[in-house]
Amino acid sequence: MKAKISVTGGKGGTGKSTIAVNLATLIARERKLVLADLDVEAPNDHVLLNASLENEEPVEIMLPFIVYPKCTRCGVCAQVCDTGAIILTREKLPFVIPRLCSGCRACYYACPYDAIVEGKRIIGYTYKTQVKIDDTVFTLVTGVLREGEEHTPPVVLAARKRAMSLAEDLLLVDTSAGTANHVSIALEDSKLVLAVTEPTPLGLHDLELILELSSTLGLESWVIVNRSTIGDISKVEEVAQKYNARIVAKIPYSREIVESYVKGVPIVELYPNHPISQSLQALAKTVLEVI
Amino acid sequence: MVKIAFASMNGGGLEDVIADRFGRAPVFTIVELDEQGNILNVKVIENPGASASSGAGVKSVQALVNEGVDIAVGPNFGPNAQVILEEMNIKAVRIPAGTKIADALEKVKKEVLGL
Numbered sequence: 481m482k483a484k485i486s487v488t489g490g491k492g493g494t495g496k497s498t499i500a501v502n503l504a505t506l507i508a509r510e511r512k513l514v515l516a517d518l519d520v521e522a523p524n525d526h527v528l529l530n531a532s533l534e535n536e537e538p539v540e541i542m543l544p545f546i547v548y549p550k551c552t553r554c555g556v557c558a559q560v561c562d563t564g565a566i567i568l569t570r571e572k573l574p575f576v577i578p579r580l581c582s583g584c585r586a587c588y589y590a591c592p593y594d595a596i597v598e599g600k601r602i603i604g605y606t607y608k609t610q611v612k613i614d615d616t617v618f619t620l621v622t623g624v625l626r627e628g629e630e631h632t633p634p635v636v637l638a639a640r641k642r643a644m645s646l647a648e649d650l651l652l653v654d655t656s657a658g659t660a661n662h663v664s665i666a667l668e669d670s671k672l673v674l675a676v677t678e679p680t681p682l683g684l685h686d687l688e689l690i691l692e693l694s695s696t697l698g699l700e701s702w703v704i705v706n707r708s709t710i711g712d713i714s715k716v717e718e719v720a721q722k723y724n725a726r727i728v729a730k731i732p733y734s735r736e737i738v739e740s741y742v743k744g745v746p747i748v749e750l751y752p753n754h755p756i757s758q759s760l761q762a763l764a765k766t767v768l769e770v771i
Numbered sequence: 772m773v774k775i776a777f778a779s780m781n782g783g784g785l786e787d788v789i790a791d792r793f794g795r796a797p798v799f800t801i802v803e804l805d806e807q808g809n810i811l812n813v814k815v816i817e818n819p820g821a822s823a824s825s826g827a828g829v830k831s832v833q834a835l836v837n838e839g840v841d842i843a844v845g846p847n848f849g850p851n852a853q854v855i856l857e858e859m860n861i862k863a864v865r866i867p868a869g870t871k872i873a874d875a876l877e878k879v880k881k882e883v884l885g886l
């Protein structure tokens with residue numbers, strides 16, 4: 481892999497995925513690209529691209545099994561488990577609650593009587609899809625957390641690893657929203673972070689958090705303002721300035737974007753001459769110049 | 772003999788009221804009854820789940836298991852707590868938040884224990 485670019489954004493529909501799939505389409509015309517959808521709790525790049533999830537691989541984590549004949553009911557395993565995944569019954573027998581277990585192995589190492597053996601549990605899947613839009617081809621890697629699961633990082637890591645192993649040239653990552661631990665994992669080692677925001681109070685708040693995180697990680701950030709016409713853009717400029725991030729694109733609200741969702745075709749492909757497509761083309765060009 | 776734990780809003784005790792959430796209730800009021808329904812003992816324990824960052828429900832249930840509780844009373848139970856209470860043979864009883872513990876106790880005596 482030669483370089484990694486990340487698209488990230490605040491909570492709830494800032495248009496992060498739209499930017500990601502459109503940039504992917506444009507960049508893939510020039511360079512070999514892998515797009516990684518690491519928004520594993522709600523991946524939707526494949527929906528926007530009308531692509532199916534293929535080549536499934538399970539993501540497994542360790543699940544402790546108690547060998548009851550060996551267990552002395554000392555309770556050490558429950559003490560060391562900080563997710564609360566082990567409960568002791570009235571008879572002091574340990575009982576594992578799989579859904580809460582993060583697979584950290586602390587109990588396995590701590591048990592003084594070797595009464596815990598390693599099992600496995602599937603918490604999600606990764607997928608690899610060849611996306612073809614006209615003559616443009618790129619690989620989409622998607623991570624999906626199983627419904628009801630709470631431990632996101634292992635799935636993000638597995639999808640990231642799969643994407644990196646496939647990326648010979650460029651890797652474009654679509655992270656999940658917010659600034660949780662697993663977002664940092666997704667952002668790590670990026671040459672460039674594209675922070676997508678909206679000119680609303682909530683959007684501004686999230687933008688600050690993201691720019692803060694990205695500067696903590698020592699990454700260069702650019703800001704993209706989506707639905708730029710719905711609010712006061714000068715506030716976004718202030719925040720961007722504070723973190724030395726430049727605003728590289730302003731995407732106005734438009735009906736054609738909605739149409740591109742419905743059709744599952746990126747707007748740059750559907751309406752190449754639309755003002756939004758033109759701003760995205762300019763953005764892709766700038767990104768490619770930097771990389 | 773039966774032990775009933777009430778998720779309690781403030782300091783606990785029969786005059787306190789049911790908390791807003793089971794796993795996050797600050798304390799549990801534990802009432803011990805004899806076969807006839809007479810109160811043998813009332814005690815208040817901290818809820819370790821109240822401050823837990825994850826697995827709150829489980830930590831609460833663990834505290835109740837340690838106390839030998841038979842019935843847990845709260846306004847609602849998270850999905851984890853629900854399943855684990857069942858596994859641990861503790862009956863979950865729903866009584867709305869804000870109900871006085873003394874009234875909730877009468878309700879449990881009548882409707883659950885048939886006293």
Ligand code: SF4
Pocket residue numbers: 542543544560561562563564565566576580581582583584585586587588
């Ligand atoms: S592996 Fe970690 S999280 Fe799972 S039960 Fe053991 S200590 Fe708890």
Ligand code: SF4
Pocket residue numbers: 546550551552553554555556557558574590591592593594595596
């Ligand atoms: S640490 Fe080992 S021996 Fe002790 S209760 Fe847990 S499983 Fe049993």
